[in-house]
Amino acid sequence: xxxxxxxxxxxxxxxxxxxxxxxxxxxxxxxxxxxxxxxxxxxxxxxxxxxxxxxxxxxxxxxxxxxxxxxxxxxxxxxxxxxxxxxxxxxxxxxxxxxxxxxxxxxxxxxxxxxxxxxxxxxxxxxxxxxxxxxxxxxxxxxxxxxxxxxxxxxxxxxxxxxxxxxxxxxxxxxxxxxxxxxxxxxxxxxxxxxxxxxxxxxxxxxxxxxxxxxxxxxxxxxxxxxxxxxxxxxxxxxxxxxxxxxxxxxxxxxxxxxxxxxxxxxxxxxxxxxxxxxxxxxxxxxxxxxxxxxxxxxxxxxxxxxxxxxxxxxxxxxxxxxxxxxxxxxxxxxxxxxxxxxxxxxxxxxxxxxxxxxxxxxxxxxxxxxxxxxxxxxxxxxxxxxxxxxxxxxxxxxxxxxxxxxxxxxxxxxxxxxxxxxxxxxxxxxxxxxxxxxxxxxxxxxxxxxxxxxxxx
Ligand code: TYD
Ligand code: MG
Numbered sequence: 001x002x003x004x005x006x007x008x009x010x011x012x013x014x015x016x017x018x019x020x021x022x023x024x025x026x027x028x029x030x031x032x033x034x035x036x037x038x039x040x041x042x043x044x045x046x047x048x049x050x051x052x053x054x055x056x057x058x059x060x061x062x063x064x065x066x067x068x069x070x071x072x073x074x075x076x077x078x079x080x081x082x083x084x085x086x087x088x089x090x091x092x093x094x095x096x097x098x099x100x101x102x103x104x105x106x107x108x109x110x111x112x113x114x115x116x117x118x119x120x121x122x123x124x125x126x127x128x129x130x131x132x133x134x135x136x137x138x139x140x141x142x143x144x145x146x147x148x149x150x151x152x153x154x155x156x157x158x159x160x161x162x163x164x165x166x167x168x169x170x171x172x173x174x175x176x177x178x179x180x181x182x183x184x185x186x187x188x189x190x191x192x193x194x195x196x197x198x199x200x201x202x203x204x205x206x207x208x209x210x211x212x213x214x215x216x217x218x219x220x221x222x223x224x225x226x227x228x229x230x231x232x233x234x235x236x237x238x239x240x241x242x243x244x245x246x247x248x249x250x251x252x253x254x255x256x257x258x259x260x261x262x263x264x265x266x267x268x269x270x271x272x273x274x275x276x277x278x279x280x281x282x283x284x285x286x287x288x289x290x291x292x293x294x295x296x297x298x299x300x301x302x303x304x305x306x307x308x309x310x311x312x313x314x315x316x317x318x319x320x321x322x323x324x325x326x327x328x329x330x331x332x333x334x335x336x337x338x339x340x341x342x343x344x345x346x347x348x349x350x351x352x353x354x355x356x357x358x359x360x361x362x363x364x365x366x367x368x369x370x371x372x373x374x375x376x377x378x379x380x381x382x383x384x385x386x387x388x389x390x391x392x393x394x395x396x397x398x399x400x401x402x403x404x405x406x407x408x409x410x411x412x413x414x415x416x417x418x419x420x421x422x423x424x425x426x427x428x429x430x431x432x433x434x435x436x437x438x439x440x441x442x443x444x445x446x447x448x449x450x451x452x453x454x455x456x457x458x
Pocket of ligand 2: 100101102124170
């Protein structure tokens with residue numbers, strides 16, 4: 001008998017090589033090629049049959065049947081810009097334990113309550129476990145069907161039997177196609193299973209949501225191939241130790257990827273956070289040195305976050321520089337500019353900086369606030385607590401305006417802040433607060449301390 005033909009596929013990027021090599025030529029990762037049997041495929045013409053598609057003038061293409069169905073989980077609908085589009089395939093990615101199954105169950109319950117027939121396929125937990133969770137979430141509508149299964153042919157049979165409008169597969173890494181010899185979760189398996197589900201979704205105009213685990217470095221585990229296959233990729237993020245969860249669209253064929261969804265994990269499931277800034281600032285202690293609020297932008301959403309810095313005498317030869325929730329490169333840059341252009345040395349000092357509340361702020365718009373927090377931490381003088389600062393710090397010590405300054409300041413004004421330190425070039429018509437314009441970081445540091453003196457005197 002002839003030996004089955006095999007190829008080698010990269011478990012990181014999915015590239016195929018005819019022979020084993022130590023390094024993938026696609027993504028240059030080491031030791032990622034895995035042997036795989038090439039499945040015999042029927043001749044193409046036989047497999048696809050005659051076309052069912054009819055070309056139409058573009059204006060006559062009917063869109064009514066493709067209106068998104070709302071999940072009634074407000075923050076999810078915000079990110080999806082309406083809801084799940086029939087026939088679409090969405091991947092919900094996130095680290096284990098972040099709340100993917102919970103979000104999915106709540107979304108399916110919302111869809112089922114509004115009359116959509118939904119099927120939840122759990123390939124990780126037992127049906128009893130999911131039912132118990134659904135009970136706690138108050139998610140037991142009659143239109144929500146549940147099955148615990150892992151083999152793809154069985155899954156497709158369940159879809160055939162229930163004929164749902166929406167199917168959720170939790171997770172795609174635990175489903176397998178028995179015709180393939182590789183283990184569940186391998187690139188070949190995930191690719192094949194996702195491919196088949198995509199095809200079935202399009203044929204039945206059924207929306208599918210596939211849960212995908214991500215690795216520590218944030219890639220969808222192994223198969224980045226999934227991202228190309230599907231219409232929407234959602235990423236569910238957050239710190240395990242904080243209740244806050246952020247939902248973003250990494251790819252979205254039916255709208256922009258700029259919307260940010262915010263949830264809080266509570267005892268009764270995920271709850272939307274309509275006013276995140278108020279939540280982030282709830283525990284702030286005014287009058288603490290090294291603390292300032294920065295209006296940052298995440299997608300379209302302005303958020304007020306507290307940036308904190310602590311400076312302490314170092315007992316090690318190379319002082320520590322720690323940045324939690326901030327870009328460590330930007331921290332190094334801001335420290336260097338303070339040293340060179342504001343004559344504020346940080347040698348022999350450990351520097352710790354955090355964005356309070358487990359939020360990540362990697363944009364340059366937080367530079368100025370970070371610099372002012374560092375300067376305040378170093379001097380031990382607290383900054384006035386009704387001041388916000390936003391702007392990018394340049395290597396020459398100059399300040400640059402960041403986009404959407406007006407929106408950021410409007411959010412600050414809404415939450416009761418009365419002064420804003422902004423770059424001199426910022427737009428003229430800024431809403432609701434007293435604007436202090438400064439051209440350089442040195443001026444900004446002086447303005448913040450003058451402001452403090454003025455407040456003390458009055
Ligand atoms: P889960 O949705 O199972 O995460 P994933 O599917 O991403 O692995 O839930 C993760 C955690 O959320 C779990 O450790 C328990 C917690 N949790 C709550 O705090 N409240 C709840 O109502 C639920 C259902 C879960
Ligand atoms: Mg889960």
